[in-house]
Amino acid sequence: LAKTTQPISMDSYEGQEVNITCSHNNIATNDYITWYQQFPSQGPRFIIQGYKTKVTNEVASLFIPADRKSSTLSLPRVSLSDTAVYYCLVGYPGTYKYIFGTGTRLKVLA
Amino acid sequence: DAGITQSPRHKVTETGTPVTLRCHQTENHRYMYWYRQDPGHGLRLIHYSYGVKDTDKGEVSDGYSVSRSKTEDFLLTLESATSSQTSVYFCAIRSREGNEQYFGPGTRLTVT
Numbered sequence: 001l002a003k004t005t006q007p008i009s010m011d012s013y014e015g016q017e018v019n020i021t022c023s024h025n026n027i028a029t030n031d032y033i034t035w036y037q038q039f040p041s042q043g044p045r046f047i048i049q050g051y052k053t054k055v056t057n058e059v060a061s062l063f064i065p066a067d068r069k070s071s072t073l074s075l076p077r078v079s080l081s082d083t084a085v086y087y088c089l090v091g092y093p094g095t096y097k098y099i100f101g102t103g104t105r106l107k108v109l110a
Numbered sequence: 111d112a113g114i115t116q117s118p119r120h121k122v123t124e125t126g127t128p129v130t131l132r133c134h135q136t137e138n139h140r141y142m143y144w145y146r147q148d149p150g151h152g153l154r155l156i157h158y159s160y161g162v163k164d165t166d167k168g169e170v171s172d173g174y175s176v177s178r179s180k181t182e183d184f185l186l187t188l189e190s191a192t193s194s195q196t197s198v199y200f201c202a203i204r205s206r207e208g209n210e211q212y213f214g215p216g217t218r219l220t221v222t
Contacts, residue, residue: 031209032210034209034210034211041216042215042216043200043202043213043215043216044153044200044211044213045213046210046212049209049210087152087153089211096158096160096166097155097158097166098143098155098158098211099155099169100145100152100153100154100155101152103152
């Protein structure tokens with residue numbers, strides 16, 4: 001079964017780059033790895049997804065090594081509004097099931 | 111918001127009573143999911159559906175059942191509610207294009 005782990009929490013200062021890594025073994029080989037942001041009392045919100053190597057959009061980058069046993073979300077120049085919990089989401093092999101990572105609570109300090 | 115609504119948004123019920131939560135979508139997505147979120151446990155998959163009348167179990171399916179009789183509605187039923195099922199329940203749909211999931215606003219359920 002897929003298993004995912006993330007650091008429980010991270011602190012950063014405004015303007016810094018933040019990297020959050022999710023470790024995942026035995027994930028679906030033909031499915032995307034997706035990252036979400038969640039604020040209190042809200043549902044998770046899609047940030048970025050990728051299949052391999054590097055993907056960049058207007059808010060983040062995602063790095064996935066060739067073995068796909070981990071993925072790293074990179075947030076450039078964080079601001080106070082980026083304070084939230086960040087989750088990775090991966091698929092189980094051979095199913096339509098998905099499992100969330102344990103979540104990383106990011107606190108951005110002024 | 112991908113046209114997802116959940117009802118009710120808040121519910122308080124007593125132990126032993128059946129409860130049904132509804133997820134409704136307006137964009138004809140094939141895949142729908144029910145998750146629960148508890149402090150210290152993140153989001154855990156309860157059940158999911160990959161089409162009308164096609165459902166399967168997730169990580170924490172004991173005590174829950176689901177039904178999907180039409181594309182737009184995915185119902186989650188707690189057959190006999192227990193205090194351990196006090197949680198926030200999120201419904202999600204999956205976009206066919208990129209596999210990303212979009213979440214509803216959540217239902218806060220309290221079982222007393």
